[in-house]
Amino acid sequence: xxxxxxxxxxxxxxxxxxxxxxxxxxxxxxxxxxxxxxxxxxxxxxxxxxxxxxxxxxxxxxxxxxxxxxxxxxxxxxxxxxxxxxxxxxxxxxxxxxxxxxxxxxxxxxxxxxxxxxxxxxxxxxxxxxxxxxxxxxxxxxxxxxxxxxxxxxxxxxxxxxxxxxxxxxxxxxxxxxxxxxxxxxxxxxxxxxxxxxxxxxxxxxxxxxxxxxxxxxxxxxxxxxxxxxxxxxxxxxxxxxx
Numbered sequence: 001x002x003x004x005x006x007x008x009x010x011x012x013x014x015x016x017x018x019x020x021x022x023x024x025x026x027x028x029x030x031x032x033x034x035x036x037x038x039x040x041x042x043x044x045x046x047x048x049x050x051x052x053x054x055x056x057x058x059x060x061x062x063x064x065x066x067x068x069x070x071x072x073x074x075x076x077x078x079x080x081x082x083x084x085x086x087x088x089x090x091x092x093x094x095x096x097x098x099x100x101x102x103x104x105x106x107x108x109x110x111x112x113x114x115x116x117x118x119x120x121x122x123x124x125x126x127x128x129x130x131x132x133x134x135x136x137x138x139x140x141x142x143x144x145x146x147x148x149x150x151x152x153x154x155x156x157x158x159x160x161x162x163x164x165x166x167x168x169x170x171x172x173x174x175x176x177x178x179x180x181x182x183x184x185x186x187x188x189x190x191x192x193x194x195x196x197x198x199x200x201x202x203x204x205x206x207x208x209x210x211x212x213x214x215x216x217x218x219x220x221x222x223x224x225x226x227x228x229x230x231x232x233x234x235x236x237x238x239x240x241x242x243x
């Protein structure tokens with residue numbers, strides 16, 4: 001399977017039938033109309049600062065972004081190299097798991113697809129783990145990371161990204177809860193399996209779809225049970241002896 005965006009072209013391993021049934025489908029098309037605001041959210045013009053631990057303060061000239069893991073020849077971008085890449089602009093809503101939403105945010109930076117175009121991604125790669133200054137991590141399926149709306153943002157609404165909101169650079173993945181849009185990013189590690197990040201290890205959902213209200217990891221057990229039950233009904237997964 002080939003997913004292409006702009007000049008980027010990345011080849012993925014085709015999932016087996018059981019993986020197709022269990023994996024989470026990506027829905028990154030912007031929501032509109034009555035479906036625009038996810039359930040349980042309220043709209044605000046404010047942009048609250050929510051951070052666990054100390055806020056890292058990084059001199060842009062010292063900032064780097066490392067791409068490693070399942071790639072042939074890892075790559076580290078300096079600030080100047082990052083700024084020389086083609087620019088991308090995205091206008092998108094922002095949904096925090098704590099239930100506030102801000103609308104029509106203007107993000108500018110570099111598309112995630114553009115960054116990965118500069119390395120050779122192993123076909124076995126299926127997930128990424130974002131690394132950040134300060135030690136924060138969060139996980140994403142590679143497909144979601146490469147959404148056409150996802151980017152590494154260094155600007156918000158026409159101004160440099162404030163440090164409290166992730167400056168100099170944060171990830172933005174608008175179709176997932178905002179904890180997936182990691183602040184102060186400095187690394188992208190590619191894996192052949194899902195590996196949980198900080199909040200995912202501490203009670204948050206491994207995926208985080210706002211329209212499904214995937215807030216907590218306890219929801220995953222119910223979802224997995226329902227998927228496996230349906231797979232058995234369809235004959236995709238064999239029933240246990242005596243079932």
